[in-house]
Amino acid sequence: MQIPDGHQHPLTHMIAEINDIFAKIGFEFAEGPEAELEQYNFDRVNVPKEHPSRDMQDTFWFKAKDVAEPTVLRTHTSPVQARVLEQNQPPIKIIAPGKVFRNEATDATHEAQFYQFEGLYVDEGVSLGHLKGTLEYFFSEFFSGKIEVRFRPGFFPFVEPGIEVDMKLLEGDSKLAGKWIEVMGAGMVHPNLLTAAGIDSKKYSGFAFGMGIDRLGVMKYGVEDVRDFYTGDLRFVNQF
Amino acid sequence: MKVVHSWLKEYVGEKLPDARTVEDLLNFHAFEIEGVEQVEGETVIDVDVLPNRSSDCFSHRGIARELATILDTPLDKDPLADSPQLDATDEISVSIEDVAACPRFTASLITGIQVKESPDWLQKKLKAIGQRPINNIVDATNYVMYAIGQPVHAYDADLFPKVDGKWQFVVRYATAGETVSLLAEGGKDEDRVVELNGTELLIVDGSSNTPISLAGVKGGRYAGVHAESKNIIIEAAHFHPTITRKTARRLGIVIDASKRFENEPSRELPVYGQAEIIALIEDIAGGRCAGVLDEYLEKTTNPKVEVTLQKTNSLLGLQLSIDEVAHIIKRTGCSVEVAPDAGTLTAQGPFERTDLNIEEDFIEEVGRLYGFDKITSVVPTVTKSATINAKQYYTEKIRHCLLGLGFSEVVTTSFHKKGKIQLQNSLASDKSYVRANLSKNLHQVLDMNFSHTDMLGLRDVRVFEIGTVFSKSDTAITEHLSLALGVRTKGNGFTAPDERIVVAACDTLEELLSASLAWEKEKGVAELNLSHVIEHAPAPTEYDAVPSKSPMRYQAVSQYPAISRDIALWVSEGVSAKAVEKVLNAPTGDLRLRTDLFDEFTKEGKTSYAFRLVFQAADRTLTDEEVAKIMENVYQAARANAWEVR
Numbered sequence: 001m002q003i004p005d006g007h008q009h010p011l012t013h014m015i016a017e018i019n020d021i022f023a024k025i026g027f028e029f030a031e032g033p034e035a036e037l038e039q040y041n042f043d044r045v046n047v048p049k050e051h052p053s054r055d056m057q058d059t060f061w062f063k064a065k066d067v068a069e070p071t072v073l074r075t076h077t078s079p080v081q082a083r084v085l086e087q088n089q090p091p092i093k094i095i096a097p098g099k100v101f102r103n104e105a106t107d108a109t110h111e112a113q114f115y116q117f118e119g120l121y122v123d124e125g126v127s128l129g130h131l132k133g134t135l136e137y138f139f140s141e142f143f144s145g146k147i148e149v150r151f152r153p154g155f156f157p158f159v160e161p162g163i164e165v166d167m168k169l170l171e172g173d174s175k176l177a178g179k180w181i182e183v184m185g186a187g188m189v190h191p192n193l194l195t196a197a198g199i200d201s202k203k204y205s206g207f208a209f210g211m212g213i214d215r216l217g218v219m220k221y222g223v224e225d226v227r228d229f230y231t232g233d234l235r236f237v238n239q240f
Numbered sequence: 241m242k243v244v245h246s247w248l249k250e251y252v253g254e255k256l257p258d259a260r261t262v263e264d265l266l267n268f269h270a271f272e273i274e275g276v277e278q279v280e281g282e283t284v285i286d287v288d289v290l291p292n293r294s295s296d297c298f299s300h301r302g303i304a305r306e307l308a309t310i311l312d313t314p315l316d317k318d319p320l321a322d323s324p325q326l327d328a329t330d331e332i333s334v335s336i337e338d339v340a341a342c343p344r345f346t347a348s349l350i351t352g353i354q355v356k357e358s359p360d361w362l363q364k365k366l367k368a369i370g371q372r373p374i375n376n377i378v379d380a381t382n383y384v385m386y387a388i389g390q391p392v393h394a395y396d397a398d399l400f401p402k403v404d405g406k407w408q409f410v411v412r413y414a415t416a417g418e419t420v421s422l423l424a425e426g427g428k429d430e431d432r433v434v435e436l437n438g439t440e441l442l443i444v445d446g447s448s449n450t451p452i453s454l455a456g457v458k459g460g461r462y463a464g465v466h467a468e469s470k471n472i473i474i475e476a477a478h479f480h481p482t483i484t485r486k487t488a489r490r491l492g493i494v495i496d497a498s499k500r501f502e503n504e505p506s507r508e509l510p511v512y513g514q515a516e517i518i519a520l521i522e523d524i525a526g527g528r529c530a531g532v533l534d535e536y537l538e539k540t541t542n543p544k545v546e547v548t549l550q551k552t553n554s555l556l557g558l559q560l561s562i563d564e565v566a567h568i569i570k571r572t573g574c575s576v577e578v579a580p581d582a583g584t585l586t587a588q589g590p591f592e593r594t595d596l597n598i599e600e601d602f603i604e605e606v607g608r609l610y611g612f613d614k615i616t617s618v619v620p621t622v623t624k625s626a627t628i629n630a631k632q633y634y635t636e637k638i639r640h641c642l643l644g645l646g647f648s649e650v651v652t653t654s655f656h657k658k659g660k661i662q663l664q665n666s667l668a669s670d671k672s673y674v675r676a677n678l679s680k681n682l683h684q685v686l687d688m689n690f691s692h693t694d695m696l697g698l699r700d701v702r703v704f705e706i707g708t709v710f711s712k713s714d715t716a717i718t719e720h721l722s723l724a725l726g727v728r729t730k731g732n733g734f735t736a737p738d739e740r741i742v743v744a745a746c747d748t749l750e751e752l753l754s755a756s757l758a759w760e761k762e763k764g765v766a767e768l769n770l771s772h773v774i775e776h777a778p779a780p781t782e783y784d785a786v787p788s789k790s791p792m793r794y795q796a797v798s799q800y801p802a803i804s805r806d807i808a809l810w811v812s813e814g815v816s817a818k819a820v821e822k823v824l825n826a827p828t829g830d831l832r833l834r835t836d837l838f839d840e841f842t843k844e845g846k847t848s849y850a851f852r853l854v855f856q857a858a859d860r861t862l863t864d865e866e867v868a869k870i871m872e873n874v875y876q877a878a879r880a881n882a883w884e885v886r
Contacts, residue, residue: 003646006702008639013789015637019629020786025620029629034654034708035674050482060671061664068715072665073654073674099708103667112671115685121306128607129557133617136594144791152268153604156289161555162290163612164272174793188555191600202259204872205555222793231648232685233410234703235694235797238791 010240021141030094032080036148038070040079046159054194073101077118085197091123108225115213146170159187173196184211242369245283251304252318259283269310282368296501296592299389325513329531337412343538344478346510351471353527390513391497396461408446420451421461424503440487455503457483460569476513508591542589633780647702652681674710678724686728694804697836726765738764798838802856810884827873
């Protein structure tokens with residue numbers, strides 16, 4: 001009997017698709033560590049100590065005796081922004097997919113570990129118009145169909161102005177078609193991030209966004225329980 | 241923050257649209273709306289105030305101001321419009337140990353009050369936002385906080401003595417080991433005595449050095465207002481956000497007052513709080529204000545910020561004129577001066593807008609009020625990515641090679657119950673440690689999946705994972721990318737054939753990467769430090785194409801067991817397996833999960849096929865009888881085609 005081909009996990013397949021879509025418009029694939037310094041996970045992305053904005057994310061900390069500098073399991077892919085900014089000069093165009101962690105109770109829509117990807121574009125004259133155009137391009141490619149994107153006011157410490165992004169699938173038989181869905185946080189890179197990295201914020205501006213890849217999977221494939229991604233159960237994986 | 245529509249209307253006036261429209265206006269120009277409900281005959285809107293606006297919008301006046309700004313109309317009634325004129329008193333004094341911790345402290349003396357139930361209008365308002373009315377004094381303090389965002393606290397003036405003709409307030413840090421008895425929390429009868437560690441800020445009765453409240457967090461029992469109180473002192477102050485926050489978190493008393501101080505409301509606000517509460521108490525509890533102490537030791541003013549037209553348009557992707565920008569910023573209550581060259585303007589937020597500090601803050605105001613919907617998309621230009629990420633390139637290459645060998649990919653937990661690197665504060669016991677390898681999870685994945693092979697139509701289980709694993713150096717947590725692959729051919733654990741398939745797969749990968757790889761193999765699972773391999777591999781020049789997948793919808797896996805039945809039959813040579821399968825499947829109904837051909841041979845003009853049919857229900861455990869009945873139909877279908885069931 002012939003051995004049938006194996007199945008790629010939907011998360012890594014989506015990452016490959018995301019990379020493919022963004023590579024075509026010049027975005028490079030960037031990485032950072034999962035065990036991240038507090039400095040990068042929080043301070044360098046404009047989330048100071050003892051600030052209420054740290055409450056937005058419940059954090060896993062490594063033990064102080066194990067580390068010279070306070071270290072966390074990164075709560076988002078945003079520290080990759082800080083790392084890329086300090087090592088490069090504009091133009092900078094990256095995406096950074098990866099696993100992130102939140103120390104919270106799990107349910108069908110929350111896992112203590114999940115995948116996110118970050119997008120960052122810094123150059124002269126980058127505006128919210130570029131953000132909108134880039135997201136429209138990405139979503140229409142990713143969902144292979146017509147989509148609409150809209151912006152609402154939002155707050156994320158690393159951007160100013162801050163934006164909540166909603167998306168609507170205009171076609172297809174997905175349960176979500178025709179409905180506005182909150183998909184990501186975004187905005188214009190906060191000047192503090194640029195300045196801290198030695199980039200002139202008067203001359204350069206940039207957009208940044210971050211979203212859950214698991215959530216994209218929920219939308220694209222109709223997965224109802226995000227914990228299913230991490231069970232190792234082939235009855236899940238082999239459907240993809 | 242729950243806001244009552246009619247309460248907003250008191251500030252905005254008749255121009256306030258209905259709740260439905262208010263919801264849309266806030267959603268698209270200010271804050272997300274969590275919900276709208278009817279409570280106590282009032283329409284209550286739950287507004288998710290953004291963290292940067294928690295300083296001024298945790299209040300009805302703040303939300304009303306926001307709506308007036310969006311509607312481009314002045315507020316009908318604005319409790320923050322005029323600086324309050326309050327008579328001074330020499331009957332209260334305050335001594336503040338640390339100005340940074342308490343830059344402003346105000347206290348008013350109100351004499352001859354009567355504690356009783358609040359009037360209906362006040363009870364109704366509080367009930368509408370989910371607050372339990374207590375008595376007119378406590379309700380008045382809550383009302384003022386929800387009205388303008390300034391927490392205020394009432395003390396019974398007769399419960400602590402004057403010294404030298406003055407009530408002596410002291411604001412100081414606690415001493416380690418000091419205790420304070422706090423007023424019972426909502427719904428509880430018992431007071432709570434807390435022991436302090438010295439970082440907390442206290443309000444103290446100077447005459448006896450007794451703590452009378454935990455500053456900004458909770459009032460104490462010692463001078464608490466009670467049913468017979470006649471003379472009261474109302475405190476409205478500004479406490480340091482971090483000190484308040486740390487105390488509230490440590491003691492687990494995160495209440496509406498501490499939440500407001502944490503977000504650093506304006507230092508100007510306390511006197512407005514006094515003006516509001518004095519008028520309200522005189523109205524609903526009788527009494528008369530004998531004067532107010534205002535100790536304002538460190539004043540702050542909002543900065544004047546230069547906003548350039550070029551930057552505004554360039555960040556937002558708009559083409560606004562300087563007049564349009566100036567007009568929008570003015571709507572928020574900012575003062576604005578346009579420079580003669582019309583290229584820049586100088587803006588300063590009204591005192592309550594402590595969030596407007598840099599140019600981008602003002603640009604955000606312009607963007608959201610003008611409307612993000614008016615931004616025109618700039619279509620990205622197609623250009624090849626300059627560098628190819630080696631990790632992404634090689635992991636994809638390895639994945640597709642393994643898929644071709646029948647291995648499926650899993651992504652498993654990064655956490656273990658036991659291990660070497662323990663986390664400081666994991667909430668869940670199964671997430672106490674981070675993983676040091678992938679093999680441990682992969683062994684479990686093999687065990688778990690083997691019992692599903694029939695359901696999956698597989699002979700054996702072959703899986704791999706590529707993921708980060710952690711280790712410890714002397715000074716840091718280090719990590720690398722790992723690859724593990726494993727095989728299980730028999731249900732009772734590891735057997736020799738597992739190893740043979742694993743070795744063959746490892747060999748194929750070594751060929752693919754033209755490298756000899758340092759595998760660690762144990763019981764049918766092989767693991768490799770992939771970061772190390774990628775570091776030494778040649779730099780890639782182009783990504784491989786990503787194979788497209790046909791659109792699919794995931795079907796939730798049934799939690800009930802599956803039952804398998806085999807059928808073997810002779811058919812005339814030339815009848816295809818597909819045709820036979822179609823006939824066999826026809827009478828099975830929707831309990832059949834799948835059919836797999838597992839054996840086939842031809843002899844003397846006849847072909848033997850053996851199929852395995854797998855049955856499963858989404859809502860129950862199937863019985864043998866149910867499946868036997870279905871199989872009887874399958875046998876009949878075979879016989880009807882003159883196929884010989886073996």
